[in-house]
Amino acid sequence: MADGKSPEERLAELGLGVPEVVPPVAVYVPAVRVGSLVYTAGQLPMLDGALMATGKVGGEVTAEQATACAQQCALNAIAAIRSVAGDLTHVRIVKVVAFVASTPDFTGQPGVANGASELFGSVFGDAGVHARSAVGVPVLPLDAPVEVEVTAEIVG
Incomplete structure (x- = not known):
């Protein structure tokens, strides 16, 4: 990193940390490494074992709440990436797909997805x-308002 x-360390400066990997809610693994x-x-906005919010964005969930959910999804994705990469030092984020139940x-939807991208x-x-990609969908697992999936590259 340039700095x-x-x-x-950057997460700590934001007052955040890498959470524990969220256990799967069905038959899959949180992340898979293929080459680099x-x-x-898909990561849901799980925080301390529960969804941060449920319902549709534009209905029961505000755009601001959904943006915070997207940030939590990103944190959970970082945990999943680290679980197979070993550490985050050589991680490059390549593609993010944000699904917004709305x-x-x-x-x-793009503004909500900014919670993860930022x-x-x-x-x-x-x-x-x-x-x-930021995609509006009718419903997500467990009635979550946001789900984020990530493709990352291990460089170096």
Whole structure:
């Protein structure tokens, strides 16, 4: 990193830490490494074993709450990546897909997805700049408002 700080140090400066890997809610693993790439499963906004919010964005969940959920999904993705990469020093975020369970009239999915994207930029610097899709969907597992999946590369 240009500033010499590790991703974990940057997280600490934000008052955050890498959480424990969220246990799968079905038959899959949180992340898989294939060569230099790491693919995460969809990460829900689980915090201390429970969803931060439930419902649809634009309905029971505000855009601000959903953005915070996207940030938690990103933190959970970082934990999943670290679990197969060993550490975060050589991680580059390549692609982020944010699914936002939203009401039919809600069109702010990109703003919600920024909760994840901005965290990756803050934690990984230039290595956190990524391609992204933000998709509105009718429902997500456990009635979560947001789900984020990540493709990362282990460089160096």
